[in-house]
Amino acid sequence: MQNQTNENVAEYFGCNVFNDVVMRERLPKYAYKAVVKTKQFGTALSPDVADVVANAMKDWAVEKGATHYTHWFQPMTGVTAEKHDAFISPAPHGRIILEFSGKELIKGEPDASSFPSGGLRATFEARGYTAWDPTSDAFIKDDSLYIPTAFCSYTGEILDKKTPLLRSMEVVSEQALRILRLFGNTKATRVVTTVGPEQEYFLVDKKYYDQREDLIITGRTLFGAKPPKGQELEDHYFGNIKQRVSDFMKDLDKELWKLGIYAKTKHNEVAPAQHELAPVFTTSNIAADHNQLMMELMKKIALKHGLVCLLHEKPFAGINGSGKHNNWSMSSNDGQNLLDPGDTPQENMQFLTFLCAIIKAVHEYAPLLRLSAASAGNDHRLGANEAPPAVVSMFIGSELEEVIEALENGKKYVSSTAEFDIGVDALPNFKKDTTDRNRTSPFAFTGNKFEFRMLGSADSISCTNTILNTIIAEELCQFADELEKADNFDKALKNLLVKTIKEHKQIIFNGNGYADEWLEEAKRRGLPNLVSTVDAIPLYTSPEYVSVFEKFKVYTKVEIESRTEILLENYAKVINIEALTMLDMAKKQIIPAAVKITKNICDAALSKKELGIDNAFEIGYASKLSALTSSISDAVKSLDEKVIAAQGIEDTEAEAKFCRSDVFVAMQSLRALVDELEMNVSADEWPFPSYTDLLFTV
Numbered sequence: 001m002q003n004q005t006n007e008n009v010a011e012y013f014g015c016n017v018f019n020d021v022v023m024r025e026r027l028p029k030y031a032y033k034a035v036v037k038t039k040q041f042g043t044a045l046s047p048d049v050a051d052v053v054a055n056a057m058k059d060w061a062v063e064k065g066a067t068h069y070t071h072w073f074q075p076m077t078g079v080t081a082e083k084h085d086a087f088i089s090p091a092p093h094g095r096i097i098l099e100f101s102g103k104e105l106i107k108g109e110p111d112a113s114s115f116p117s118g119g120l121r122a123t124f125e126a127r128g129y130t131a132w133d134p135t136s137d138a139f140i141k142d143d144s145l146y147i148p149t150a151f152c153s154y155t156g157e158i159l160d161k162k163t164p165l166l167r168s169m170e171v172v173s174e175q176a177l178r179i180l181r182l183f184g185n186t187k188a189t190r191v192v193t194t195v196g197p198e199q200e201y202f203l204v205d206k207k208y209y210d211q212r213e214d215l216i217i218t219g220r221t222l223f224g225a226k227p228p229k230g231q232e233l234e235d236h237y238f239g240n241i242k243q244r245v246s247d248f249m250k251d252l253d254k255e256l257w258k259l260g261i262y263a264k265t266k267h268n269e270v271a272p273a274q275h276e277l278a279p280v281f282t283t284s285n286i287a288a289d290h291n292q293l294m295m296e297l298m299k300k301i302a303l304k305h306g307l308v309c310l311l312h313e314k315p316f317a318g319i320n321g322s323g324k325h326n327n328w329s330m331s332s333n334d335g336q337n338l339l340d341p342g343d344t345p346q347e348n349m350q351f352l353t354f355l356c357a358i359i360k361a362v363h364e365y366a367p368l369l370r371l372s373a374a375s376a377g378n379d380h381r382l383g384a385n386e387a388p389p390a391v392v393s394m395f396i397g398s399e400l401e402e403v404i405e406a407l408e409n410g411k412k413y414v415s416s417t418a419e420f421d422i423g424v425d426a427l428p429n430f431k432k433d434t435t436d437r438n439r440t441s442p443f444a445f446t447g448n449k450f451e452f453r454m455l456g457s458a459d460s461i462s463c464t465n466t467i468l469n470t471i472i473a474e475e476l477c478q479f480a481d482e483l484e485k486a487d488n489f490d491k492a493l494k495n496l497l498v499k500t501i502k503e504h505k506q507i508i509f510n511g512n513g514y515a516d517e518w519l520e521e522a523k524r525r526g527l528p529n530l531v532s533t534v535d536a537i538p539l540y541t542s543p544e545y546v547s548v549f550e551k552f553k554v555y556t557k558v559e560i561e562s563r564t565e566i567l568l569e570n571y572a573k574v575i576n577i578e579a580l581t582m583l584d585m586a587k588k589q590i591i592p593a594a595v596k597i598t599k600n601i602c603d604a605a606l607s608k609k610e611l612g613i614d615n616a617f618e619i620g621y622a623s624k625l626s627a628l629t630s631s632i633s634d635a636v637k638s639l640d641e642k643v644i645a646a647q648g649i650e651d652t653e654a655e656a657k658f659c660r661s662d663v664f665v666a667m668q669s670l671r672a673l674v675d676e677l678e679m680n681v682s683a684d685e686w687p688f689p690s691y692t693d694l695l696f697t698v
């Protein structure tokens with residue numbers, strides 16, 4: 001029985017993907033070869049080959065029941081976009097034929113005017129192009145053939161998250177190869193960056209979700225008194241999985257597997273009702289596509305089980321929010337993980353070179369990494385003792401730190417097993433698992449990869465990886481420039497690494513990132529603490545960052561400015577929507593409920609009085625509620641005013657900053673009062689489900 005199930009998975013894995021196996025089977029040899037070349041080197045397909053590929057794709061898709069195709073892309077909204085066209089074409093006698101041409105495969109022309117462009121494109125120049133990304137396989141979902149594409153404007157500016165990621169992968173590959181050549185590697189022709197994003201999420205019962213306007217509109221609870229039990233017992237993390245959740249997870253795995261997504265690890269997370277799914281890592285670009293699909297399917301499949309999947313970074317106050325850990329590494333196509341310390345001295349030295357480049361990159365470009373994880377939702381997490389602090393630092397583990405220290409000081413490295421001179425000829429054998437776990441570091445070395453832990457659960461991983469790849473390409477480029485011209489490679493390398501360590505070791509911190517002392521220490525070290533989105537995003541356009549993006553043609557200055565504008569605008573919009581939702585709930589649900597509840601208590605007081613029973617308690621209770629309600633009404637009024645004031649601000653950055661300093665603060669004041677009210681009235685009379693309903697009933 002067991003075996004049969006296993007066989008099944010192997011059989012249906014990837015069955016909805018137009019992958020290499022299908023292409024090999026269905027394409028004539030010359031066309032297959034051309035596609036492989038396109039995938040590897042980005043060479044354009046000739047029009048007739050494109051026609052052959054398109055036709056094979058269509059036949060395969062139609063056999064699987066597909067009726068439509070869509071260019072699937074990732075605009076700056078953070079979610080994916082799609083527009084479906086049927087394969088049908090009219091034929092004589094009222095009949096149809098099914099058609100799909102190479103031209104339709106390669107290029108689409110969606111109207112781009114309604115996607116965020118940050119001022120890049122006026123609405124009258126509405127044309128946008130989608131271009132097939134052959135490195136990410138087409139797939140079938142809901143009877144449509146999905147073609148992963150990049151999205152740009154008529155004038156060539158990029159409007160999406162995929163194009164810069166692809167560009168950044170190219171540049172880091174180029175620069176990493178230069179380093180590999182210096183270490184005598186002549187075989188590798190390509191270096192790919194790999195990512196395994198761990199995805200956290202919450203599941204709540206749909207019947208309760210449907211009664212909460214805040215969840216429906218904003219994805220998070222804007223009100224909600226703390227439940228008597230939160231996560232303090234730590235009984236949920238890795239706890240046994242409830243049947244309903246387990247059924248959901250099974251369904252989800254199955255659908256993901258059909259799409260060729262390596263869903264691998266699932267477990268309960270720290271907070272009640274919180275879970276995690278991690279796939280096996282893959283190429284960054286595909287990991288980004290797969291993560292989008294994963295988030296989408298989580299939401300869809302949850303509904304089938306009467307559940308709602310919350311991907312918001314902070315659906316509930318007072319308990320952990322959800323993140324997305326971006327596990328990142330680089331590997332060469334001759335089969336090496338470049339961040340694996342390896343077993344031989346030669347590999348070690350190469351590893352130390354990459355490690356030093358990464359240390360330098362993270363130190364010099366910390367604000368960029370920080371802003372890649374900045375959003376209104378994630379502001380609730382970073383620095384809140386559940387996610388890493390808003391200060392970017394790096395954890396490399398005690399053994400590596402000792403190695404680096406020895407290297408810096410020209411000393412012998414003494415490990416528990418032996419001592420070594422740090423130099424190209426004699427180096428320690430690192431034991432992979434000696435890096436102890438540090439859960440509080442934003443950027444942690446975990447044996448053969450780095451784990452960037454700042455991302456929020458709803459984020460696309462593209463921006464982070466675009467930045468990561470570009471800044472590391474820059475450091476590798478600087479290293480290669482220096483080393484390529486050296487007469488004595490060993491000596492030059494040693495000098496370079498020692499210098500790098502001396503100048504950048506302040507970014508390394510192996511202690512507890514959640515401790516207040518760390519913030520003090522970080523300040524002394526000159527590491528920026530960009531507390532919120534509005535502190536981080538404006539730095540995007542700093543000249544030193546613009547120049548590195550321009551140098552590698554990942555973004556132009558104009559493209560960065562537009563992205564900055566979009567991110568700030570998005571922040572202001574989110575806060576505005578949340579504030580309006582709060583006002584709506586307060587005015588239409590909370591205050592009326594409070595008045596009604598108070599009236600009931602007053603009625604009770606009157607009845608008691610009539611009967612000659614002491615009614616001091618009811619009078620006190622009603623007075624307390626009445627005072628609280630009146631404070632709520634005042635808080636509503638001041639939030640109302642702040643919202644209007646924010647809407648009146650023209651400049652996007654100024655508006656976003658005001659949203660943080662004023663609107664958000666007014667929202668918190670209103671919430672505190674409402675939560676206090678909720679704790680003081682009967683659950684039956686409260687106008688929407690409580691935290692207990694939401695967190696403990698699935």
Ligand code: ADP
Nearest residue numbers: 194195196197198278279280281327328329449
């Ligand atoms: P943990 O929760 O202990 O950090 P998980 O198993 O949940 O670990 O997630 C680890 C993630 O790291 C997985 O997605 C895994 O595939 C990924 N990973 C492992 N090796 C690499 C690598 N070389 N490059 C990128 N990601 C990797």
Ligand code: MG
Nearest residue numbers: 198265276278
């Ligand atoms: Mg995990």
